[in-house]
Amino acid sequence: MQTHEIRERFINHFVKAGHTEVPSASLILDDPNLLFVNAGMVPFKPYFLGQQNPPFPNGTATSIQKCVRTLDIEEVGITTRHNTFFQMAGNFSFGQYFKEGAITHAWTLLTGSLEDGGFGLDPDRLWVTVYLDDDEAAQIWHEKIGVPEERIQRLGMADNYWSMGIPGPCGPCSEIYYDRGEEYGRYGGPVVDDTRYIELWNLVFMQNERGRGIGKDDFEILGPLPKKNIDTGMGVERVACILQNVENVYETDLLAPVIRVAEKLTGATYGRSESLAADGDTTSAAYHAAHTDDIRFRVIADHCRTGLMLILDGVTPGNEGRGYILRRLLRRIIRSARLLGATGVTMEKLMDTVRETMTPSYPEIADNWERIRAVAVGEETAFLKTLESGTRLFEEAAAKVRAGGGTELGGEAAFSLHDTHGFPIDLTVEMAAESGLTVDREGFDALMAEQKARAKADNRAKKHAHADVxxxxxxxxxxxxxxxxxxxxxxxxxxxxxxxxxxxxxxxxxxxxxxxxxxxxxxxxxxxxxxxxxxxxxxxxxxxxxxxxxxxxxxxxxxxxxxxxxxxxxxxxxxxxxDHAWRHRARQAHSGTHLIHAALRQVLGPTAVQAGSMNRPGYLRFDFSYGRQLTEDQLRRIEFIANEAVDADYTVNTVETDLDEAKKMGAMALFGENYGSRVRVVEIGGPFSMELCGGTHVGHSSQIGPVAVLGESSVGSGIRRIEAYTGVDSFRFLSDQHQLSDSLATRLRVPAEELPDRVDALTSRLHEVEKRLTQLRAAELTAKVGDYVRAAVNVGELRVVAARVPDGVSSGDLRTLANEAKGRFGADAAVVFFISSDSGSGKVPFIAAATDAAVESGVSAGEIVKTVAPYVGGRGGGKPAMAQGSGSDATGIDAAVAAVKDVVATSAK
CATH class of the missing domain: 2.40.30.130 (Elongation Factor Tu (Ef-tu); domain 3)
Structure with a gap:
């Protein structure tokens, strides 16, 4: 049975039983405790928390919710049980039926015949667990359903008591397991072997309110809820494994095709470790290599699907939050494909395969495919460049290890490559082996553990109880x-x-x-x-x-x-x-936002998708997903198209309809927004702009007034922002710009239309003057080098120049001066130190340089800089031959100069 049919049978079963079908919410919801929706009940939390009355006629609902869990990304692929994306099918009752109803509904669907719309599972292979003291649930399972007592097992709070991890609703639960057979492990139910017995469904009897506490079982139960609710979750992918008679989710109809494409792209073969294990070979190098390859294939399959679904819901790769998670997933795909043998680009073909497998359940993928493809391929292109730069950094680090006679790359160096430069540890280990080196994995793992501990502590700190409403x-x-x-x-x-x-x-x-x-x-x-x-x-x-x-x-x-x-x-x-003026200008700005959005998509195409907006009277800002800076021409075209719509005096129509009808009309929705069954469509100029929107708007586009685009900027990785004025604020801005242009034209004595050429000419002349001044300053400094060199003093066997140069000399000029002075000493052992100050900026730049002979004697320019930096309230560093830094306290310059000789005397052999 295909996964799409499993989904359909589930929904049909509960709709026939009077439940309202609720479409899956976006993976991104406005919840301070969640990065992504991670359970089927999340969209229903306001009803369980008592913040809202459920809007369902019979007080019951059913859904198949998209979910993403990313806490154990590193575990994906190592076992076949971890997935980052999964589909949770659930049925919910808000004060209607309780334990007997939930148990009966689940059992009927699981064991019902295929002809009657069920899954046709053998009831003799189903086991259940209940909470320790939940005699009521145990009695229902035995007496009402007919499950033998020996197949009903009791577990403690950590396993069979549910809560959200924070104060709120909670209650005992009952889980349904399927016995896969003796070839999978020992007999005795899930308490004996949870590999043989696979959990299919969790029935939560939400009846109590939990207090504060930590963990799954360390919290106080405050008392009963006003209403007893039901929240269940059936793992669609797990049921697919059983009904498709495959070993694990990676062999189901949704992920197996991705692995087959990955095999073609890499030349490697999936499943070799299982063949070797079947022959009794689980210790050889060949087995371990095959097992590692299988892990990489599973990482590719899992992360491709998760990545596509996150991009579908509006996430773009970035360096923090949701964007960081997506970037990490995509880069693990690229890394795994490379380690399996891929030499070219892989992302488009892998993602295209996911598109084919998932579109029957999520038809919106087809509508957003170009944007999804562009984001995924763009991240691959960027990461391949990171791999190139990371390779260079690795080679530099490896060269230092070999130069020092070592054979192991330190954990700190490996962690820096991974954390700072995005270079995967797997590639570091592989390249180290190719270079005859090992990697301090214990040191690396310790630093990773520290980072994870900080991240988990930060995540716990961000979680809080739901506001008391x-x-x-x-x-x-x-x-x-x-x-x-x-x-x-x-x-x-x-x-x-x-x-x-x-x-x-x-x-x-x-x-x-x-x-x-x-x-x-x-x-x-x-x-x-x-x-x-x-x-x-x-x-x-x-x-x-x-x-x-x-x-x-x-x-x-x-x-x-x-x-x-x-x-x-x-x-x-x-x-x-x-306030009439406030509302009027606010409507102008909000309607202007719709014009900017429509114009932007005309200019940039469908891959530019709204990522947020803010409208206040007379002003708007519009954030959108796009991978590069807009050109001046693109900005002008966006502004022109928006103002064409203003001039066209389009009628602004609003229609209230159901969500499906709105989508058929072509109305655009905002990613991350959880829309109800009834939505409001705002249409400006027919096909020009049509969006789901609950805001207030003008009656005709001409009432927006002129739209003046202020510019665009980056507000995060892959996110751009356009800002603009509307109405009288736009007119005021344009008037100010006109006055500024006239003033400049008058001062420069040219017509306004010639201002750009005149400014370019003046800028060119200024650059030439600055270049000439730089050359003169360098020549002047070079002329003084001889004086500084002649003033060198002997410190042991070394010649030392330590001097304060004239104020106002930049760090770049100091480097030129130091290189020139260092060169004058030729093969002699010598050290040069120069320091200056800039009264305008308050900075105190300084530099140290050592000849090769001085370095061989034990002197390090880097150590000199680190030692003298505190005298001027600064810091610095560098290599033994050249180092520099900057401070902020000019009163310590003389002391810094005097300290150089002591440092040299101490360092020299």
């Missing part, structure tokens, strides 16, 4: 705010609640800063990159200035206000009025 819960459940802002900027409303310092109060007096909850509001709450409206709330007894508006539970508007006079009270009728 219980004060808002009655309003979320019973009084969702009616938003009137799409059609009006002023409305009559009733004060439903006032929150001060996290608690409900009846009234708020002058000077108070509180949150006000209204039954209806014209105020736009910040979302989708658009800042919240500003304005006033006034009643017969008081008035308040609205400083910010946020949403809680996606249903209730929280107006953060400062009471400016009188008193506001719960139950009072008030007038909520948006």
């Amino acid at each position: 219980s004060v808002y819960r009655p309003f979320v459940d019973n009084h969702p705010t009616v938003f009137l802002g799409y059609t009006s900027t002023e409305a009559e409303a009733t004060v439903l609640g006032i929150v001060a310092d996290g608690a409900l109060v009846d009234r708020a007096g002058e000077g108070s800063q509180v949150q006000i909850i209204l039954d209806s509001t014209p105020f736009y709450a910040e979302s989708g990159g658009q800042l919240a409206d500003r304005g006033t709330i006034t009643g017969t007894g008081g008035a308040a200035q609205v400083d910010d508006v946020q949403k809680t539970g996606k249903k209730v508007w929280l107006h953060s206000v400062t009471v400016t006079g009188g008193e506001l009270a719960v139950g009072q009728r008030v007038t909520a009025k948006v």
Whole structure:
């Protein structure tokens, strides 16, 4: 049975049972505790936490959620059980059915016949586990389902008690295992051998609230939840292994094709270690080499799929956060392919294979393929260059080891290549062996362990309990705010609640800063990159200035206000009025963002995808995924296309529809956004721009006013940013630019249109003058070299020049001076030290140089620099023959000069 059919059967089973089908959320959700969605229940957390009422008619739902777990990336491939991407099929009940319902649903699907839509598994091969004292679940399994007592095993909190790792919902769980047969291990159920017995499904009975604690079993259970909920997770890939009768996930229909393509690209063969093991050979070098190759094949297959799915959801390679994880995965693919024998590019063919296997379940891959391909291939191109530079750095490090008579590359050097320069340790080890060297793996592993410990500690520090929003819960459940802002900027409303310092109060007096909850509001709450409206709330007894508006539970508007006079009270009728100028300019900016996005895609193509935005009155910034800097011509074209749309006076239409229909219309969605079943489509000029958006917009594109692009910049690896003004702010900017141009033209006495040529001419002349001044300064310094050399003193067998040169000499000029002086000594043993100061910058540059003979005698320029640097409040370093540094305390220059002779005297043999 193909994996896509397994998914279909699962969803159909639960839809027939009355569950609402919920599409998979993006792998990127706005959750401070998660880098990626790592479990099927994550999108449903607001309902389990009681922050929102579930929007499902029967109080039940089912989904197949994309998940990524990256904590054990290094373990992928070593075993066949670790995967970074997986699909978690689940069914959820929010206060409807509980243990018996969850158990019955799961058992019926697993053991039901293929003709009836089930998976047709033999019930005699299924074992279950329950929590130690969960007699209720054990009784249901035995008496209702008919599982023999000997196939029901009890496990402790670490295995069969679920929580999110932080204070929140928790509860016992029951896991369903499949017996793969005696050839896989010992009889006796999962407590005896979890290799023979493979876990298929985990049923979580979410009934309690956990307190603070660490780990899976070191926390307090505070008490029962108001409602008992069900959260289950069935591993789609694991079920595929059973139904396709293969050894592991790498042999299923989704990953095996990737391995076959990798074999063609590398010339290596997958599975040789299994053949050797079958013959009893598990100790030879041939077996270990084959086993290592198999690990690399699995890394390629796993990471290709994960990488594609992350790029699909808008992640781009970078040096931190999600971008770093993606970069690491892609580079492990490239590295593994290279170590298997690949000599050219591999990424496009591997990713294309993943596209073919995954598109039946995720058709959006086809729509985004060009962007996915461009990101993956671009990262491969960049990393191949890193491998080239890393190879040079390795050769330098290896040469130092050999020069010192050593045979081992130190752990620090290997770690620096890996951590600082992105050079994989596997390649370092391989190249070291080719050079007749070994690598201090213990030292490297120790440094890696320290880094991982720091990362895990940092990750734990970032996790926190979910914010206490219980004060808002009655309003979320019973009084969702009616938003009137799409059609009006002023409305009559009733004060439903006032929150001060996290608690409900009846009234708020002058000077108070509180949150006000209204039954209806014209105020736009910040979302989708658009800042919240500003304005006033006034009643017969008081008035308040609205400083910010946020949403809680996606249903209730929280107006953060400062009471400016009188008193506001719960139950009072008030007038909520948006600042008209603020709203007008905010609408201009938000609609202008849509124009910029559409224009940008016209100029750069579909691979340029939105990565975030911010709109405030009259100003917008738009972040997008793109691998290189835009040219001036591209920026001009983007600006021109946007203003053409303004001039065209397009009608701005908004349509509310369901998500599938919106996608059929061609509406673009923002990656990482978890859209509901009903969405709002904003369309400007028919096909020109069509996006899912909940913001406020102008009625016609001409109302945006001129769009003035300020420029573009980098805000991270692979992420660019365009900034622009709209409306009167744009006019003001363009007017200022015009005045500046006129002023420059007047001063330079040329027509405005000739300014670029005139500036280029002046710049060229300035460069020539600077070049001439540099030459004159160098000649002047060179002329003084003789004086410094003649003033050299003897320190033992060495000649030493230590002098303060005139102020204002740059570090580059100091190097020129030092090289010239050093050269004057020829084959003699000599040391040169020069230091200067710059009153303008406050810097104190210095340099030391030693002839070959001086170095042979034991003198090191690097040690001289390190020793004298503290005298001037600086630091420095370098090689024995040449080193330099910089300080900030000119009062220590004389002491630094005097110290040079002592250092030389101590160092010389």
